[in-house]
Amino acid sequence: xxxxxxxxxxxxxxxxxxxxxxxxxxxxxxxxxxxxxxxxxxxxxxxxxxxxxxxxxxxxxxxxxxxxxxxxxxxxxxxxxxxxxxxxxxxxxxxxxxxxxxxxxxxxxxxxxxxxxxxxxxxxxxxxxxxxxxxxxxxxxxxxxxxxxxxxxxxxxxxxxxxxxxxxxxxxxxxxxxxxxxxxxxxxxxxxxxxxxxxxxxxxxxxx
Numbered sequence: 053x054x055x056x057x058x059x060x061x062x063x064x065x066x067x068x069x070x071x072x073x074x075x076x077x078x079x080x081x082x083x084x085x086x087x088x089x090x091x092x093x094x095x096x097x098x099x100x101x102x103x104x105x106x107x108x109x110x111x112x113x114x115x116x117x118x119x120x121x122x123x124x125x126x127x128x129x130x131x132x133x134x135x136x137x138x139x140x141x142x143x144x145x146x147x148x149x150x151x152x153x154x155x156x157x158x159x160x161x162x163x164x165x166x167x168x169x170x171x172x173x174x175x176x177x178x179x180x181x182x183x184x185x186x187x188x189x190x191x192x193x194x195x196x197x198x199x200x201x202x203x204x205x206x207x208x209x210x211x212x213x214x215x216x217x218x219x220x221x222x223x224x225x226x227x228x229x230x231x232x233x234x235x236x237x238x239x240x241x242x243x244x245x246x247x248x249x250x251x252x253x254x255x256x257x258x259x260x
Contacts, residue, residue: 060244062184091139202244
């Protein structure tokens with residue numbers, strides 16, 4: 053099939069942090085042939101709603117304890133292209149300092165700068181590597197190989213922080229949210245589209 057359109061989604065965190073998937077997400081994915089979810093789904097209902105649009109291939113993120121049946125990685129063959137899907141979280145020895153720096157800088161520090169190179173080295177034979185976790189869009193094509201992060205459907209900002217506080221979280225998260233509420237440098241919620249045309253892969257980021 054030529055002109056195959058794949059919706060690429062990550063970090064929906066629904067219903068963990070979002071009560072419902074935004075209408076803009078369904079509008080952006082309208083008409084896609086396949087949906088790839090790169091983890092931190094949040095719950096079965098989110099997968100079901102996405103599945104009403106198109107077949108879904110999802111992996112488990114570090115917040116997906118309730119979705120233990122999902123694999124940590126998937127390797128798909130689509131239109132002759134080998135696509136590896138992985139969330140992208142690493143050891144807590146790497147994760148926790150990155151999160152601390154991001155929080156203390158009020159969002160100005162961009163965590164996980166070495167993640168794309170790490171994934172490229174881990175999957176050298178992949179035509180495309182789809183990942184999430186960073187909540188920031190990333191597109192790079194090097195020697196015909198694509199690394200693609202659609203960003204996050206859920207993003208921490210003053211509004212989402214206030215909404216989370218209204219759910220009366222535990223004391224540790226409550227303390228973190230007091231700092232996160234002051235974040236002023238944050239990306240917009242986004243989703244990705246990956247078009248396969250002949251031998252080409254064309255990635256695109258859409259703001260929600």
